[in-house]
Amino acid sequence: MSSPGAMDARTTDPPWWPAAGVALMCTALLVALVAVTASAHGAPVGVDWAMHDWALGSRPPWAVHVAVGVTVAGSGVPAYALAALAGAWAFGPGRWRGALFGTLALVSAQLPRILLAELVARPRPPARDWAWSASGYAMPSGHTTTSMAVAVLLTVAVRRGAPGRWRPVLSAVPVVWAVAVGLSRVCLGMHWPTDVLAGWLLAAAWAGLAGVFLVLCRRREAGAIQASEGDST
Template sequence: MTRTGPRRLLPPLVVAALCAALFAAAAVLVSVRHGTPLAPERAAHHWTTVHRGEPLSSLARAVTATGTGAVPYLMAVLAGLLAGRHPLGRLRAAACTVAVLAVGQALRYGLMELLARPRPPAADWAGHAAHYSFPSGHATTSALAAGLLAWGIAHRARPGVARTWCAVLILWACAVGVTRVYLGIHWPGDVLAGWLLAATVLSLALLAEPVALPPPGAADSPTPVRLRGTP
């Protein structure tokens, strides 16, 4: 982004406002119901407990493990390294992408503690879980990491390649979210809320893109070295 004009700011603001409003509505619903799941959530949870089995359970645990820990942060660092235009710029961009991921996780954790929605019964779990349920940490974190890496690839690759990788990353983030429900660890609404929270954070982060990627000619952009005798 070389210019921050109203037309460039409007789409991210609209997406952020829409996703934030939907998340707020879901959070209010969870709060009013004291965490009690909706009928469709109960039905989805019951279906997974009845139909769950091997080898899908092992595959789901392997996929869900990529949605937390080091993997998302490595993806965030890679996003910054791909987007930066020069060595110092790559470090700057990587620091910004990691900061976005960390802020998103901090927001998720604070909201989770505030709303304190209970998880599904522990007897139905087919994996490890801790803390409260809403919003899903794995869904939030994987969606944030996928969005950041898609942004980094878009700044480095050709449009066709970038679109392909964007689709792959979306599928991965969706798979991580689905596994949380399949393993009986989250209600479906937790996962949807995680995606909405991630979309809100990513949309707002786009507004700060000039901080991560200063436009050419900015004060902190590298000054070209001129050889003696050149104009």
């Protein structure tokens, strides 16, 4: 007889194919965007110049200060601290293991971003337009990819650990924050808008693949439990 845990795991886990579909669709869009950028040798497209010029001409001083605060939280130590917190929250009793899992999950999103940036080697907007410090290639935006990956981890943690009536509101907060980080990169003049779009697409593809991986792992674990209990009977 199957154990209640194994039965629950099979019936409550979502199917893997929607996450796979998201990963495939976002990967295809990202490949198309990278191909267009590469064919132009990294030069910005029309929408890049239009939105870049609009952001520089429309940003008041207070918006620059807000954008700096938002962008600082989207990478480096703050981002990894949030990823570790998300993992610890999601894992409950195994908090240290969860914190390590969250940190490694963020690393797994960073590695393809670094490789893709080196492959595309797209220059940033002119340094005279920057309102904050920046380094490295432009596409995909590192802050954008990192913050959206962290937002995915935080959303999973909220859905696992937050009270039911607060989940819809709390689940939206990380996504709003990650979107704000991406927009701040354009506001500060350090990225073209298509760099930010590439970061969102990469993070979405990563999230889809991670979702497939987790669902299949849970199903395999449930199957192992079921087989073990079948052998014991």
